Amino acid sequence: MTDAADVADAADAADAADVADVAATIDLTKPAAGPAEIVRAEKVKVRFGRTDVLCGIDLTVRAGEVCCLIGPSGSGKTTFLRCVNHLQRISAGRLWVSGELVGYRQRGERLYELKESEVARRRAGIGMVFQRFNLFPHLTVLGNVVEAPIRVRRERKAEVRERAMDLLGRVGMASFADAYPGRLSGGQQQRVAIARALAMRPELMLFDEPTSALDPELVGDILDIMRGLAADGMTMLVVTHEIGFARDVADQIVFMDGGAVVEHGPPAAVLDDPSHERTRSFLSKVR
Ligand SMILES: Nc1ncnc2c1ncn2[C@@H]1O[C@H](COP(=O)(O)OP(=O)(O)O)[C@@H](O)[C@H]1O
Numbered sequence: 265m266t267d268a269a270d271v272a273d274a275a276d277a278a279d280a281a282d283v284a285d286v287a288a289t290i291d292l293t294k295p296a297a298g299p300a301e302i303v304r305a306e307k308v309k310v311r312f313g314r315t316d317v318l319c320g321i322d323l324t325v326r327a328g329e330v331c332c333l334i335g336p337s338g339s340g341k342t343t344f345l346r347c348v349n350h351l352q353r354i355s356a357g358r359l360w361v362s363g364e365l366v367g368y369r370q371r372g373e374r375l376y377e378l379k380e381s382e383v384a385r386r387r388a389g390i391g392m393v394f395q396r397f398n399l400f401p402h403l404t405v406l407g408n409v410v411e412a413p414i415r416v417r418r419e420r421k422a423e424v425r426e427r428a429m430d431l432l433g434r435v436g437m438a439s440f441a442d443a444y445p446g447r448l449s450g451g452q453q454q455r456v457a458i459a460r461a462l463a464m465r466p467e468l469m470l471f472d473e474p475t476s477a478l479d480p481e482l483v484g485d486i487l488d489i490m491r492g493l494a495a496d497g498m499t500m501l502v503v504t505h506e507i508g509f510a511r512d513v514a515d516q517i518v519f520m521d522g523g524a525v526v527e528h529g530p531p532a533a534v535l536d537d538p539s540h541e542r543t544r545s546f547l548s549k550v551r
Pocket residue numbers: 312317335336337338339340341342343344
């Protein structure tokens with residue numbers, strides 16, 4: 265082993281104490297998720313103070329699948345997406361994305377917390393689209409789309425620009441490449457936000473209520489773009505209240521309430537013939 269690796273190990277060992285609480289809940293003798301599982305959550309908990317906001321989420325999303333998360337406000341949907349995207353540390357359980365433990369590296373029987381740079385590298389493989397579009401206001405539309413591939417991935421500018429223009433064409437925004445976000449409608453900004461996420465060629469796209477801040481007449485365009493992505497085989501985890509979209513596009517619907525998965529299954533089961541009263545009650549309110 266090289267000296268550099270020894271130094272890294274020493275730094276890792278110093279971090280190891282921090283992860284004892286999580287490590288204690290992880291059975292390292294079990295194999296990690298297979299390659300077909302893009303997201304695998306086992307008994308994932310998140311605790312804020314004394315409250316369990318996630319009380320043990322089990323969920324699997326396979327490559328090419330669309331999983332729609334539905335549930336009332338405060339049920340933990342956003343918190344779960346934040347765990348998948350390495351923005352929220354889990355308190356217990358285990359969570360893999362693309363076969364890698366989120367936030368940790370396993371060597372033998374031990375877990376080491378990842379350095380921030382490694383967390384950022386892994387996060388860059390996941391596209392995230394928020395309710396609020398979060399575009400950089402000081403960059404043009406094209407500037408927003410090329411920024412991460414050039415700055416984070418250090419890809420060649422000409423290649424990235426070409427890809428960005430393709431993506432902007434795909435979301436119907438090529439003619440706005442030089443515009444600033446402030447001049448665009450919410451629907452246009454969200455289309456740019458989707459192109460920006462796709463520019464990193466993500467393995468997984470997370471959407472957190474991508475249409476709920478939009479005027480009703482703009483919702484359809486965004487859902488159509490998402491349908492197109494699903495048809496192209498993108499793996500997607502989507503928090504949405506658009507039940508019609510979920511029925512058409514989802515392979516799996518997960519209904520959450522109170523930080524737990526109440527039920528999950530194909531749309532026909534969960535949406536049309538739910539087993540739980542809580543699911544029925546929620547659906548009667550959003551339809
Ligand atoms: N940083 C935080 N600190 C404390 N409580 C939080 C924090 N973030 C979220 N919560 C709480 O966690 C619960 C779930 O929130 P969230 O994941 O946003 O739900 P949803 O997206 O389903 O509406 C809510 O009760 C919320 O108040």
